[in-house]
Structures are given as structure tokens and as C-alpha cells.
Amino acid sequence: MGAQKRLYEPGEYVSLITGLMGIVAAGDTWDKARKVLREGHKPGRYFVPGCCQHPDYVIQIPVIFEDGTFDVMRAMNLKRVDDPPEDKKKKIEEVFKQHSL
Numbered sequence: 001m002g003a004q005k006r007l008y009e010p011g012e013y014v015s016l017i018t019g020l021m022g023i024v025a026a027g028d029t030w031d032k033a034r035k036v037l038r039e040g041h042k043p044g045r046y047f048v049p050g051c052c053q054h055p056d057y058v059i060q061i062p063v064i065f066e067d068g069t070f071d072v073m074r075a076m077n078l079k080r081v082d083d084p085p086e087d088k089k090k091k092i093e094e095v096f097k098q099h100s101l
Helices: 027-036 086-098
Strands: 013-015 021-024 060-065 069-074
Touching (some): 027 069
Antiparallel strands (some): 013 021
């Protein structure tokens, strides 16, 4: 059958309708973020207990946000950002540096 197509790819910038930006995370980065960052409980996140241990990148999108939190978001609540503002990119990079992600 082949691999399922992902709606969002790791490393892509995304935003919520509130304007808060984040970056799609994967693999070791996602595992580490879940240990060192706070869960953000953003509107539009997945919240069913036991879900999201292995996000599928189609419906469940793991995102690390500029405010230093993480959530597994529902795809319909995200918007891809092709050219993010530099200040937002720097905030996200600072989260990665600060927590060695």
C-alpha cells in the first residue's frame, strides 16, 4: 500500500487562528519536548486520554509553540505559514535552544 501521506511535515511553521505560531515536531525532538515543555492546552488540541502517543501528521499534528508549550493539534485548527515573520521564528528557535531540543 505504501506510506500514508502526511498533511503537515516536521519543520513546517504553523499558526492557530489566534496568531500564535509553532513548528511541527517529530521523532526525538517531539519525545524530548513532551518531557521538558509544558502542555499548552490550546483550543483545538486533542485531549482524549491515551491518544497522541504516536501522532499521524494527518489528523494529529504535534506542535511546539513560540510560548514554550506543546500540544497535539487537530489539523483543521492549524494554518500553514510559508513565510513566518522573523520575530516569531526567533522565539521558536529560542525555545529550542533553551531546552536543547
